[in-house]
Amino acid sequence: MDAEQSYADLEQRAFDAIAELARREFGLNIAPEKMKMVQSRLRHRLNELNLTDFNAYSDLVCSAHGADEKRCMISALTTNVSHFFREPHHFEMLSAHMLPNLKSRIAAKDRIRIWSAGCSNGQEPYSIAMHLIGHEPTLRDSDFKILATDVDPKVVTFARDGVYETRVVSGIPSSLQKQFLQADETSWRVNDTIRDQISFRELNLLAQWPMQHQFDAIFCRNVVIYFDVETQEELWPRFHQMLKPGGLLFLGHSERIATPAKFGFKTIGTTAYQKDDGSKQQSSIVSGGIYGTS
Numbered sequence: 001m002d003a004e005q006s007y008a009d010l011e012q013r014a015f016d017a018i019a020e021l022a023r024r025e026f027g028l029n030i031a032p033e034k035m036k037m038v039q040s041r042l043r044h045r046l047n048e049l050n051l052t053d054f055n056a057y058s059d060l061v062c063s064a065h066g067a068d069e070k071r072c073m074i075s076a077l078t079t080n081v082s083h084f085f086r087e088p089h090h091f092e093m094l095s096a097h098m099l100p101n102l103k104s105r106i107a108a109k110d111r112i113r114i115w116s117a118g119c120s121n122g123q124e125p126y127s128i129a130m131h132l133i134g135h136e137p138t139l140r141d142s143d144f145k146i147l148a149t150d151v152d153p154k155v156v157t158f159a160r161d162g163v164y165e166t167r168v169v170s171g172i173p174s175s176l177q178k179q180f181l182q183a184d185e186t187s188w189r190v191n192d193t194i195r196d197q198i199s200f201r202e203l204n205l206l207a208q209w210p211m212q213h214q215f216d217a218i219f220c221r222n223v224v225i226y227f228d229v230e231t232q233e234e235l236w237p238r239f240h241q242m243l244k245p246g247g248l249l250f251l252g253h254s255e256r257i258a259t260p261a262k263f264g265f266k267t268i269g270t271t272a273y274q275k276d277d278g279s280k281q282q283s284s285i286v287s288g289g290i291y292g293t294s
Contacts, residue, residue: 011039014054017062018042018073026074026151027206027231041076045069075152078226082120084171085127087221090250093272094128094217097248099135106142113215115242117205118223119148122159122190123168128219129194130176140193147211149203160200162190205235214244221271222252229258236263243275 015035022028030038039054049069051057060066061073085091098112105112116125125148133139150156169181169188181188203209205223218239224232236257239249251257251271260266265273 011035011054014058015039017058018054021058021062021070022074022077023228025070025206026204027227028074028077029226029228029231030077038077042073045072045076071153075154078152082123082222084123084169085131085173086124086171087250087253087271089270090219090221090272091127091131093250093269094131094248095135097246097274098132098216102132102136102139106136106138106144109143111213112139112142112144113213114146115211115215115218116146116148117203117218117220119150119156119159119200120152121155122148122162122200123164124148124219124221125159125198125200126162126180126190126194127172129197130172130180133194133197134176134179140197144197146198147215148198148200151202151204153202156200156202162195163187164190206231209238209242211242214242215247216244217248217250218243219250220252221250222255224255225252233263236265240264240275245275245277247275249273249275 012035015032015038018038019030019032022030042054042057046052046054046057049057049060051060061069102112114125114128116128119125125146129146132144148156148159150159165187169177172181177188180191180194182191183189205220220235220239224235227235240263243249248268249265249272251273253271255271257263257265257267257273260273261276264276266276268274
């Protein structure tokens with residue numbers, strides 16, 4: 001076997017190991033034709049670690065000593081592209097669902113919770129907060145919180161900072177920009193009125209969820225598209241459990257629950273689902289509460 005063929009065989013072995021690890025621990029479905037993409041995105045990790053080939057890298061991330069590098073790997077392999085007020089029809093549905101009785105819930109000191117699962121660079125949870133507080137300013141002084149989670153620790157840190165280039169905030173209505181953003185010469189920063197309502201945390205959706213209470217709405221958009229059907233169908237019942245009766249689940253524009261009733265949901269709009277109160281699904285609560293959403 002010549003050196004070139006030996007190298008190709010080693011690269012295939014490394015790809016297979018990385019793809020299996022990504023599928024098993026993070027739910028990512030990496031097709032064989034994505035091999036060049038994986039190599040391209042991970043090459044800088046080899047340079048950072050002073051490794052000479054991908055086989056050594058795959059051995060590292062699959063070992064007991066590779067926990068930290070796994071987080072770097074998933075950061076490199078996932079695409080974190082988002083926009084403020086992406087898919088505006090979802091915000092319209094959120095308003096229709098929450099605003100009619102929001103004042104009475106605030107007066108009753110009710111717990112109001114939303115989860116942005118797969119928050120990427122933070123545009124989604126900030127959009128949710130700006131949208132709802134823009135319609136009902138008294139939310140700022142109520143028991144209202146948004147949990148924003150992502151598997152990528154780098155984007156969680158970026159999102160928590162809440163600083164964006166001018167071109168990125170162009171999708172925010174000017175009235176909300178004036179209310180909730182602070183400008184300097186090169187960027188915009190989300191102000192504390194919004195930032196104080198959001199808790200950013202790292203979370204792998206395939207791991208245990210440590211939240212204690214249910215949510216009024218869950219946004220999980222452009223996340224499950226990376227998962228195979230089996231993994232998706234393991235998530236739907238878990239989302240169902242974490243929603244209050246009548247709570248909403250929003251998915252990305254290319255994502256669907258194939259049989260909503262099977263998992264205790266009914267379709268209420270484009271990639272929007274509501275927990276069906278008449279469903280036979282059981283609503284158990286995940287214990288823990290370490291994310292400060294109690």
